Amino acid sequence: MRSFTTFDLQYAHRFYGFKGEAQYLHGHTGVxxxxxxxxxxxxxxxxxxxxEIQKTAWALLKNFDHALILREDDPLLxxxxxxxxxxxxxxxAPTNTMKGEAFKTELATAYPDCRLVVTKExxxxxxxxxxxxxxxxxxxxIAKITFTSGVNAASQEYKxxxxxxxxxxxGIALVDGACPKCGYKKH
Ligand SMILES: [Zn+2]
Ligand SMILES: [Zn+2]
Numbered sequence: 001m002r003s004f005t006t007f008d009l010q011y012a013h014r015f016y017g018f019k020g021e022a023q024y025l026h027g028h029t030g031v032x033x034x035x036x037x038x039x040x041x042x043x044x045x046x047x048x049x050x051x052e053i054q055k056t057a058w059a060l061l062k063n064f065d066h067a068l069i070l071r072e073d074d075p076l077l078x079x080x081x082x083x084x085x086x087x088x089x090x091x092x093a094p095t096n097t098m099k100g101e102a103f104k105t106e107l108a109t110a111y112p113d114c115r116l117v118v119t120k121e122x123x124x125x126x127x128x129x130x131x132x133x134x135x136x137x138x139x140x141x142i143a144k145i146t147f148t149s150g151v152n153a154a155s156q157e158y159k160x161x162x163x164x165x166x167x168x169x170x171g172i173a174l175v176d177g178a179c180p181k182c183g184y185k186k187h
Contacts, residue, residue: 001037001038001039001040001047002035002036002037002047002143002144003035003036003046003047003048003049003050003053004033004034004035004036004050004053004144005033005034005050005053005054005057006031006032006033007031007032007033007034007054007057007058007061008029008030008031008065009028009029009030009031009032009061009064009065010027010028010029010030010065010066011027011028011030011064011065011066011067011068011069012025012026012027012028012067012068012069013025013026013028013068013069013070013123014026014070014074014076015122015124016070016071016073016074016075016076016122017122018122025076028149028150029149030125030128030147030148030149031147031148031149032061032128032132032145032146032147033144033145033146033147034053034057034132034136034140034142034144034145035142035143035144035145035146036048036053036140036141036142036143036160037141037142037143037160038141038160038163038164038166039163041166041168041171042168043166043167043168043169043171044166044167044168044169044170044171046171048140048141048164048166048171048172049170049171049172052171052172053140056136056139056140057132057136057139057140058100059100059101060100060101060103060110060135060136061100061132061135062098062099062100063099063100063101063102063103063110063112063117064110064117064128065098066098066115067115067116067117068080068115068116068117069116069117069118069119069123070116070117070118070119071118071119071120071121071122071123072118072119072120077118080116081114081116084114089114090113090114091113091114092113092114096112096113096114096115099112099113100112103135105131105134105135106120106134107119107120107121107127107130107131107134108120108131108134108135119131124152124154125147125148125149125152125153125154126154128147128149129145129146129147129154129155129156132145132147133145133156133158137158141160141161141162141163141164142158142160143157143158143159143160144156144157144158145158165177165186167179167181167182167184168184169182169184170182170184174186
């Protein structure tokens with residue numbers, strides 16, 4: 001069975017080099033759905049607690065929320081950074097508190113201090129799905145990711161890798177046979 005959860009992401013981007021209005025900077029509220037597949041954990045009668053999927057995913061996905069997302073070869077990137085630098089906000093500001101964990105993958109690099117994500121490919125809904133899978137594939141048994149933004153929508157199914165050992169009391173993934181939340185130990 002599957003547990004799934006949905007996130008709203010508000011961001012600005014553009015499709016650099018695209019021949020259409022999306023080549024201009026604009027904003028969206030994107031809706032991301034992550035489906036996790038596993039056996040039902042009999043202890044809690046759940047596949048996985050959805051608030052835990054939220055917590056795990058949001059730690060990284062927060063970087064895309066209220067952020068500017070630019071492709072690495074977009075000439076806007078050095079211009080924006082130069083303005084932030086001149087303003088003294090490139091390396092952060094006291095009011096910038098909603099920061100996620102900085103990350104760098106082959107597809108994207110997050111700069112939480114200046115609310116920027118730099119991507120290798122254009123950040124279409126398809127591009128976002130690839131980025132999210134890459135960020136979370138080792139943390140969650142992902143079966144499907146769906147992303148919608150304006151009239152654009154895409155989804156991708158994945159083959160979840162095996163089953164995850166989960167706490168029979170909390171439902172969360174065990175770390176080295178122990179529950180990081182309640183201390184339960186698997187014999
Ligand atoms: Zn757009
Ligand atoms: Zn537990």
